[in-house]
Amino acid sequence: MAYIGAEVMISPLGETTEENWLALCENRSGISLVPDAGFDKEGLYLSKIPGLTGPARFRGLLTRALKQISEKIDPAILPSARTIVLISSTKGELDGNIADQFGEPAAALITEFHLAHQPIIVSNACISGVLAINAAANFINAKIYDHVIVIGCDLISDFVVYGFQSLFAISDQPCMPFDAARKGISMGEGCAAVVVSSDREIYKDQPLRLFSGASANDANHISGPSRTGEGLVRSTKKTMNNNGITASEIDFICAHGTATLYNDEMESIAFDRLNLTHIPLNSLKGYFGHTLGAAGVIETSVCMQMIRQGMLLKSLGFREKGTSKELNIVSANKPAQINTILKTASGFGGGNAALIIRKI
Amino acid sequence: MDTLKEDLKKQIIEQLNLEDITPSDIQDDSALFDDAGLGLDSIDALELIVLLEKYHGIQVTNPDEGKEAFKSVQTMADYIRKRKGDL
Amino acid sequence: MSFITTYCHLTKDYCSVNGTIAGRRDPESADSWFKQIYKEKEFVYPKFYKMDILSQAGFLASELIKRANPELVTRYKDDEVAMLFGNDNSSAETDVRFRKSYQENGAPSPSLFVYTLPNIVMGEIAIINKWYGENMFAVLPKFVSGFFVDYAQILLATGSKAVLCGWLGIKDKSTEVFLFLIEKQAAVGIPSNADNLSALAGNTSFTTD
Numbered sequence: 001m002a003y004i005g006a007e008v009m010i011s012p013l014g015e016t017t018e019e020n021w022l023a024l025c026e027n028r029s030g031i032s033l034v035p036d037a038g039f040d041k042e043g044l045y046l047s048k049i050p051g052l053t054g055p056a057r058f059r060g061l062l063t064r065a066l067k068q069i070s071e072k073i074d075p076a077i078l079p080s081a082r083t084i085v086l087i088s089s090t091k092g093e094l095d096g097n098i099a100d101q102f103g104e105p106a107a108a109l110i111t112e113f114h115l116a117h118q119p120i121i122v123s124n125a126c127i128s129g130v131l132a133i134n135a136a137a138n139f140i141n142a143k144i145y146d147h148v149i150v151i152g153c154d155l156i157s158d159f160v161v162y163g164f165q166s167l168f169a170i171s172d173q174p175c176m177p178f179d180a181a182r183k184g185i186s187m188g189e190g191c192a193a194v195v196v197s198s199d200r201e202i203y204k205d206q207p208l209r210l211f212s213g214a215s216a217n218d219a220n221h222i223s224g225p226s227r228t229g230e231g232l233v234r235s236t237k238k239t240m241n242n243n244g245i246t247a248s249e250i251d252f253i254c255a256h257g258t259a260t261l262y263n264d265e266m267e268s269i270a271f272d273r274l275n276l277t278h279i280p281l282n283s284l285k286g287y288f289g290h291t292l293g294a295a296g297v298i299e300t301s302v303c304m305q306m307i308r309q310g311m312l313l314k315s316l317g318f319r320e321k322g323t324s325k326e327l328n329i330v331s332a333n334k335p336a337q338i339n340t341i342l343k344t345a346s347g348f349g350g351g352n353a354a355l356i357i358r359k360i
Numbered sequence: 361m362d363t364l365k366e367d368l369k370k371q372i373i374e375q376l377n378l379e380d381i382t383p384s385d386i387q388d389d390s391a392l393f394d395d396a397g398l399g400l401d402s403i404d405a406l407e408l409i410v411l412l413e414k415y416h417g418i419q420v421t422n423p424d425e426g427k428e429a430f431k432s433v434q435t436m437a438d439y440i441r442k443r444k445g446d447l
Numbered sequence: 448m449s450f451i452t453t454y455c456h457l458t459k460d461y462c463s464v465n466g467t468i469a470g471r472r473d474p475e476s477a478d479s480w481f482k483q484i485y486k487e488k489e490f491v492y493p494k495f496y497k498m499d500i501l502s503q504a505g506f507l508a509s510e511l512i513k514r515a516n517p518e519l520v521t522r523y524k525d526d527e528v529a530m531l532f533g534n535d536n537s538s539a540e541t542d543v544r545f546r547k548s549y550q551e552n553g554a555p556s557p558s559l560f561v562y563t564l565p566n567i568v569m570g571e572i573a574i575i576n577k578w579y580g581e582n583m584f585a586v587l588p589k590f591v592s593g594f595f596v597d598y599a600q601i602l603l604a605t606g607s608k609a610v611l612c613g614w615l616g617i618k619d620k621s622t623e624v625f626l627f628l629i630e631k632q633a634a635v636g637i638p639s640n641a642d643n644l645s646a647l648a649g650n651t652s653f654t655t656d
Contacts, residue, residue, distance in 0.1 A: 039549060039554070039555060090564055091542075091563075092537070094542065098539060098542050098543055098546065099536065099539050099543070100535075100536055100539070101536075101537055101539065101542075102537065102586050103535075103588060106588070118587065118588060118591075120585050120586075120587060120594070121537075121585060121586035121587070122583065122584070122585060123537055123564070123565050123566060123584050123585070123586055124564075124566040124582065124583060124584050125564045125566055125567075131583060135583065135598075138598075138601045138605065139601070142597070142600070142601050142604065144597050144601075158549075159542070159545070159546060159563075162549050162555040163545065163555055163557075163560035163563065164560075165555065166406060166410070166554070166555040166556065166557040166560055167403075167406060167557050167560065167561075168406065168423045212605075214581065214605075214606070215581045215582060215583070216526065216579050216580070216581070217569070217570065217573040217578060217579055217580065217582050218573075218579070219525075219573040219574050219576070219577045219578055219579050220574065221401075221570075221574070222561055222562075222567050222570040222571060222574070223402075223403060223561040224402060230579065231579060234526060234579055238606065242605070242606070348561065348564055348566075348567065348570070349564060349566040349567045349569060349570035349582070350570040350573055350574070351566060351570070351582055376497070376558070377496055377497055377558075378496070379482075379496040380493075380496070399493070403557050403558050403561055404558065406557035406558070407556065407557055407558045410554045410555075410556060410557065413553075413554060414552075414553050414554060
């Protein structure tokens with residue numbers, strides 16, 4: 001059995017989990033207009049961390065997150081031979097060393113925190129974060145490690161901004177997931193970390209239960225969402241079946257919701273096929289933008305906070321129904337008793353992944 | 361011979377890395393995005409937008425506009441002439 | 448118990464299947480080495496030409512494994528074949544090409560950008576084979592047999608019946624591609640453990656008979 005806890009978030013909304021939660025409760029967004037950010041020097045709406053510049057930004061964020069983590073768990077865990085660090089990211093320290101985007105930051109973590117094992121980078125596009133947390137649970141359940149620290153981190157760079165511009169995927173307004181007027185994504189940057197463990201005693205605050213989920217490929221297209229939501233349906237179904245969890249037990253769905261026309265439509269079709277459209281749902285992209293490889297860890301951390309604080313967060317940017325299948329989108333913050341959350345992600349390469357967390 | 365159309369065929373092959381296809385394999389009015397034609401996909405369509413800007417100085421800001429223009433080499437040539445005010 | 452049943456190496460000068468050489472690079476050819484293999488083995492999948500180098504490597508090696516082990520495509524349900532790939536430099540080769548497109552060639556290229564993620568190769572293989580199974584791509588400083596054996600075992604214990612694993616070490620000057628199939632049940636094959644896998648991975652002294 002796997003526990004998950006000690007969530008840490010560093011984003012434009014704050015340096016700590018507490019600051020982030022406060023901003024989320026106020027429905028503040030990290031997205032703002034950044035001048036000259038586009039390929040033609042046009043302004044773009046981005047969710048950028050203020051003051052985060054210069055070389056080694058990626059390493060800096062990983063280090064800050066791991067430091068915060070170390071204060072939330074038994075200090076013997078970090079250097080333990082029974083502990084491994086997984087880093088979920090797509091582009092790592094690309095601006096510093098495009099030829100080797102992860103080698104130096106990973107080596108720096110080993111030295112600074114006396115890690116016993118080489119960190120593993122999980123790089124599966126936008127599902128990296130959810131996949132890495134699932135990998136952590138798998139390692140625990142197979143007893144290969146007793147503790148796994150998952151850090152999700154990705155940065156905004158010209159590289160990713162120009163790339164998504166070339167796909168005409170960036171919205172000219174702050175992104176509006178699932179809304180009728182949505183026009184695409186807003187890019188974001190951020191870092192989050194969680195500790196997955198077989199031992200609930202290592203956490204200073206009460207952990208939650210983590211049910212390891214499944215991933216599934218759409219086998220359809222490398223960059224376009226499936227029209228049928230096949231992979232999302234399969235990964236969600238397997239995640240529920242493998243853990244013996246039924247729809248009636250799920251209190252909330254934290255969807256992927258990138259705010260592109262086709263992604264959000266695909267998700268609505270998938271949730272309809274799964275008979276889950278009545279369950280309250282949100283996308284957190286309106287707060288953080290799309291943080292790519294970090295998204296799954298950031299959003300799972302927010303889900304953990306939602307359970308702890310007993311609050312459903314508004315799906316920021318949503319105003320009116322914009323998908324062919326109607327979803328139960330949270331339109332305002334609402335206090336609620338939340339026990340079980342389903343988190344999903346979908347991404348380039350046809351990947352889809354899901355996981356479930358539950359209050360103990 | 362319409363040199364614009366011949367140029368376009370070469371540029372399409374170059375921009376899209378269409379190995380084993382020569383300009384003579386592409387008919388002026390054969391459908392670029394049909395499997396019976398060149399079988400291009402949505403990413404290729406975006407690459408054609410890059411082509412228009414790179415070789416012809418034409419900016420396409422709405423990809424839907426490209427859809428009409430990219431039906432065939434003929435429609436692409438017509439579109440370029442229209443945008444340049446030759447028609 | 449699970450078994451390594453089929454494997455394929457692509458290096459700078461050779462390709463081999465199950466340790467037996469299957470092709471040698473012609474240094475006189477105008478075609479890239481991967482294109483030479485594609486033509487020589489008479490593969491027909493025009494999308495190959497549009498793929499980046501990681502996906503080309505994954506395509507060739509997985510197709511060669513299928514030819515050597517045709518049951519891979521008939522024996523399993525569409526979600527029973529998982530993929531577990533890795534390398535030490537993510538999609539760096541393609542990343543450099545994409546950066547060049549906007550720094551030197553005038554505009555960011557969308558068809559290059561979509562390949563600037565290392566997991567895309569698994570998407571391509573999933574599309575060809577209609578495989579809806581689990582996928583994971585890991586970046587590690589070097590090939591670690593233990594990681595592949597352990598995680599493949601996890602996948603085999605959670606619903607997958609075969610795991611196509613791959614190390615895609617492709618750099619400017621070197622090519623170290625190693626794909627191998629681990630199956631839960633097999634008539635032939637060697638037991639999947641770190642020692643056996645290391646022995647196969649290091650098998651660069653190809654036999655020529």
